[in-house]
Amino acid sequence: MMKKILIYLIFLCCFGLTATVWGSELVSSRGVIEDRFGTMSINEVAKADFKPMGDFLSKGFSESVHWIRFVVTPDKTGELLVRINPTILDQVVLYEPDPASVNGWKTQVLGDRSYTDDYDFTMVALEFVVNPSAPETVYYLRLQTTSSSFMLLDVHQPADARNLDYRFVLFQALYAGLLLWLLFWAVSDYVAGRQRVVAWFVLYQSCYILYHLAITGRLVPIIGFIPSGATDVVTNYLVCIMPLTALMFHRTMFADYAPSKPALRALDLLAVLILIELGIMFYGNTQMALHVNALVKLLFVPLFLYLAFSAKREAVPKIATLRLFYILIAVAQLDEQLILLGWIEPQKIYLLVLLFQGIVTSGLMFSLLHSRSKEMMRASEQAQQSLRMSQQQLEIEKRQRREQSRFMDMLNHELKTPLSVIRMAMGMEQQSEPIKQHAIQATMDIDAIIERCLQADQMEQRQxxxxxxxxxxxxxxxxxxxxxxxxxxxxxxxxxxxxxxxxxxxxxxxxxxxxxxxxxxxxxxxxxxxxxxxxxxxxxxxxxxxxxxxxxxxxxxxxxxxxxxxxxxxxxxxxxxxxxxxxxxxxxxxxxxxxxxxxxx
Incomplete structure (x- = not known):
């Protein structure tokens, strides 16, 4: 089973890579400035000096507004699509030059707080339609979000964009199929074994599937209509609840290995901290809650590794296997959090890394549980076999005791008469011939009983x-x-x-x-x-x-x-x-x- 899943993951990774980076690039340059108080007008921004920017904007959790200046060099006339990922950004405003407007700019607004009635939820990116003029046109984007200021900006021909969408939708279907399969396996395994660690994995996997749907813009079309702005709230809560369920899964898993008790208490403190985050979010300070949540998830990395390497008691799976799995989980978790915190400069491939972090974590959790369930099933079968053998041995011993009891009853009953005859004959001073014959017959009867018992035993012993x-x-x-x-x-x-x-x-x-x-x-x-x-x-x-x-x-x-x-x-x-x-x-x-x-x- 594990080999098939590994092959499936490799195929999914290769397909996801083509779905993520394929397409034409029509942006000749990008730049960014930070509007710390969010008060700059478009005219002020147009006169400002921008810092060069790569494919990604990665500024972590910031209260500032970020302006992106990008230059489009169309290869032919007609409409182009400005595509923004991820779709969970609160508000993205596009400024397009328009001489007919009063201030010279036409605006379009998108984001998970700005859905309109005609918004197409089947799109895999936030899309602005523009009509650039040759040889180049300058556009501005204004980004303001409570989530991480992490954004990928691309411009494509409509046909290229639709090809990307088709590939990405198919990739998402395969991806979601694997996530659901892992969930269904966990549910069936929990029903069969009632293990607490599996129950936590079921909760984690359910939250992650909803989270994945939210960050890829699929929550609304799958669940149904959600009022404008509510998608953002649901997504933010999922972002905080998901690491809580993951933490409880790992806490339950580690408990069997007798790791460092202070490290286990540190996990408990992080769980309390996540609950505090939810309270902070409930009272309106969403960005602080999300920022703290990212830092807490970053702390998972050294803590998980320390717990794995401080394990002292063998369990299922073995300690060596546990440590290998947590090294892989730490690598996947570290990349995601460093990107979201804005501490490293991502490349285009990192969008795929963010998508795959969840499936890698789920897959590794599944591997731990699968090997654990397999070993526990084997141990259960061995225990049942031992029980059956013990019951069989007990039954044999019962039969032997019954046999011995019946044998002793037979001897006690059948030897009394001939022994009485012999005792009587021996007690007489003068024995008549009939008495002698009775005594001889009594000894012959005893001899016959013993002989038949020996013959029966030889037969039962296959001798x-x-x-x-x-x-x-x-x-x-x-x-x-x-x-x-x-x-x-x-x-x-x-x-x-x-x-x-x-x-x-x-x-x-x-x-x-x-x-x-x-x-x-x-x-x-x-x-x-x-x-x-x-x-x-x-x-x-x-x-x-x-x-x-x-x-x-x-x-x-x-x-x-x-x-x-x-x-x-x-x-x-x-x-x-x-x-x-x-x-x-x-x-x-x-x-x-x-x-x-x-x-x-």
Missing amino acids: LVPKRQLCDINSMLVEFERNGTHQISLQSSPLPRINSDPQLLNIVLGNLIGNAIKYRDVDIPVQLDAQPHEYQGREGVLLGITNVPGVAGMPDPEQVFEKYYRNQAAHGNTGSGIGLYLVRNIVGLLDGWMAGCDTDR
Whole structure:
């Protein structure tokens, strides 16, 4: 984004340069005198000695009237246009020789306090129409203004003047478009982040756009009709309010970097001084207020630099970036104020400098905010990611605690009975054979619980890796039937050898058959039904294990494969609630499938 804006600014600068300095020059000489009390008549001025003057008049803030004598040497007969910039000058009077007049002079009056009903607000300069005679004609201008006595005087053919206007209007449209884009970006960024520094930039940018419209003569045609003289008042107030909003923006920006506290207090004093300026202006001393305002803005330069270089705490953007930006802002600000105060002699290019000072300042402010917002967004995303990771870790820990709690509940519940049997057997002096068998079965039950817990843990840790080979499942089933001592009834067709892990397959069959035997009706054997079956284009074996539920009843088919699930009535038998959970996962590991339901379904 910043690269595109830089390219746009370079293009705008080049285009603005052509729009500002292009055109023919028909003035052969210029001179100026100061009328300290504003009492000289045109006839007295015509006899006075003038000091040579360049393209610009630059006398700073002065209560004096300044007279400019200029000689026009037309290259052909016809009307010419005397053009004056900027358009915010209070009053400019042109004196043109006219033998038909009583005093020999014809006058025209323009300025932002002297608009007439037929004034063309679309013009980009104050324009006087003159009809010089060859070989040369002498004209006089009388300037009196409360703003800086800064003025550019040119004379052009009407066609050349219109070409300049077209170029400058297009330049202004591009310029205003960039200013508005920066404003809209700031508004959207403030809505998203609610940063106080962005709010001050929004206020500053809004004031600067109005100020730019005022000094280029566009405030009236865009906002609407403003009474004669009111444009001058609005412009003067904007001149003072704009640096106040800029100062508050910079004050808020610097606060994050822990700069010199006395320098921050100096900024606060300058803000108070600007408020005093507004009061002085309200009570009628406009020129003093504007003069003080220019001096205050000049003080911004060393103060901003000192604050930037006294920063002690890293923030966003980094201190090095902050210092570079404020060096550039200081250069732009220094040029403008020295010109307006009349302390340096400007060249024609300086009119473009004055126009671009605002966009350079706004652009640099935007750069600071953009890099700040970008870094803060990145930090916010990192914080959100850390929060998500913390929440995930917390959820994992919660699951682990629940798992541990359920595991301990299972051990506490399921080991009590076999441990009681063992304790009872050990407490007898003489143990009968049935008691011994009960004790042996109790130890086997405990061993089975521990074994299944270890197998489940290995599976969850992904340590159960199938070691495939050709397996004779028929032999496995026959072996289970033989060891079942009439508790199993096997019905089997000739079965193909399958590619699987015999150890894992044995765990699956042992858990399923053992579980069916444990919870069956003791009078009815478990039915094993095995037959060849093709699944997803592969040959395999479909094994059905059926029992008639005993006193424990039917388990919930929705939860039967969940870890630690046991039907409430099944707690009469020792078990872990892990067997079917383990079976389902191992079957998946071996690329098989399984389901459980009652025979009616």
